[in-house]
Amino acid sequence: MSDTKRPDKGAVDQKNNKDQKNGRIVIFSSVIVIVLIAAIAFMIFSNQHGNEAKPKKKEPTHRTEKVTRIDYEGQPFIGSSNAPVKVVEFSDYRCPYCKEFEENVVPELDKEYVKTGKISLYFINDTILGPGSVLAANASEEVYHQNPKAFWAFHKAVFDAQKNEKEQWVTEKLLTSIAQKTVPSIDIKAFQNALDTKSRQSEVDKDNDLAESLGVPGTPVIFVGDQMIDGGQDYKVLKKAIDKALSEKK
Incomplete structure (x- = not known):
């Protein structure tokens, strides 16, 4: 019959505390990543929406540029x-x-x-x-x-x-x-x-x-x-x- 050594209670508690701490770090890091991703997605969406709401002004061309000309008809x-x-x-x-x-x-x-x-x-x-x-x-x-x-x-x-x-x-x-x-x-x-x-x-x-x-x-x-x-x-x-x-x- 083999002789099994009983684990030390203090060591077990220390390990559990370390595992819990590591778990909290992982959760906190995940939250930060999620927040950052959401912020980036919001910025991209806002930029696209803004571009749609305010289209770029067309450069004047010979077809779009309005030129006022003098109407000489009926003038002395x-x-x-x-x-x-x-x-x-x-x-x-x-x-x-x-x-x-x-x-x-x-x-x-x-x-x-x-x-x-x-x-x-x-x-x-x-x-x-x-x-x-x-x-x-x-x-x-x-x-x-x-x-x-x-x-x-x-x-x-x-x-x-x-x-x-x-x-x-x-x-x-x-x-x-x-x-x-x-x-x-x-x-x-x-x-x-x-x-x-x-x-x-x-x-x-x-x-x-x-x-x-x-x-x-x-x-x-x-x-x-x-x-x-x-x-x-x-x-x-x-x-x-x-x-x-x-x-x-x-």
Whole structure:
């Protein structure tokens, strides 16, 4: 009969405590791993969800990029409709700088570019200086509607009559007098009715909307083709821009 040695109680307890400790370490480590995996999975999901919610902005292309262009239809102009370059002045009849442009720059443009068939020069309203500007614009639109050829004589006379910007010098009486002097064939009753009812306001609004869509910051502002010219009120600057546009047409 073999003699079996009885295990020491202290050693057994020590082993059990060690096993329990190792078990707790394994469980704790497993929990940490699970938490880390869950955190990583959440981050991946959130990133994917965010990308879906905020798609990348498309790069502009010739098909997707919106370009605002000038609508010349129905606008008064001087020069040939077949001129290779179109020049546009956005202007206000009460603006003193617009008056300077009309007096100092337009005659030079007319001489060098309009009469030689190189450009056509358009005028478009941009009524930024209040009710007087709107009234004058309505008057000019009515004159253009009745007699397009007489428009420019009326147009020039209104600028000639301009007074200090702080004065409310634009009146129906003044505009009627100018119309009678510059447009002998005008139907004066229809003209006065247009001023009373602002029957040409839709044309004025169209001009103002166009100016806003193009980002016109004030008056006068000059475009050569569809390009706004910085400092275009200066003849030398404008001449350079026109010559460049003409060279590109060759």
